[in-house]
Amino acid sequence: MTNAGHRLLWTIVALLLVAGGAAALAAGNGTLPGADPQAALLNAGLLDRWRTATPWSTLAAAVGGVLLALAGHRLLAREVRRPAGSLRGTLSHPGRRPGRTRLATDVLTDALVRDLTANPEVRRARVVLTGEPPRPDVWIRVDLTADAATAGVREHVRAAVRRFAATTDCQPAHLDVTARIEPGQP
Structure with missing residues (x-):
């Protein structure tokens, strides 16, 4: 489900709850x-019908409550997972000749993380790929040392993304880089 779909779904749920309340x-x-x-x-x-069906009406209400709780749990679990549309499984490119090249997306993100952390000023990196394989969105977070030269790290990240695009034949449609500097003496 897209982000717009999730927003619409949560808006509908919220409006139904507000209307009922x-x-x-009133x-x-x-x-x-x-x-x-x-x-x-x-x-x-309605009260008379509820009372005449006494053991079954209570059981039906309990089952309905459990089903609503399970549906809410499933919906919440889907919201908490990694970003919607994340590339999972394999990245597939048709070749010039018959056949396809398939790569596990975890391998691609791990390779980009290793490339980013090759710079000694980058302590940690995290990469998430979303969207469609020919033009994926690339989300990068790097944690820098306190004495990191931001211009040098910026060029290092650009070069790593260029290498990633050349290697995978996937030009990022959107690139979002977040840099955090560790506290300490600059």
Whole structure:
């Protein structure tokens, strides 16, 4: 699901919850037309049906609650995972001759991390690839030493990305680099 799809889904869930809460509040305060604030929220017919189906109605409510909780857990777990659209599995390029070249994306990101950390001023690096293989988005985070020369590191990152693009035949559609400098004596 795309980022726009996730935003739309969470907006719909939020609006449904707000609408339900507002309706219950309006009914409880007596501002809902035709609702008595002293009466039960459910009408007498529904309450009678609930009571006649006593063991099964409670079980149905419990099962419904568990299913809603599982759906919420699954939705939340998908949100917490790595960025949507991350390249997983293999990166495949059609060749000039019949056949394809396939590379595991973890191998590509690990190679770019090794290339970035080859500079002694870069302590750690993290790379995430998202989007489609011919023009992926590349997200890089580098942690620099306190005495790192930012101009030199910038050129090192540019050169590493150029080597990555030449090696994989994937020109990044979007490149986002975040640099963090470790605290210490500059």
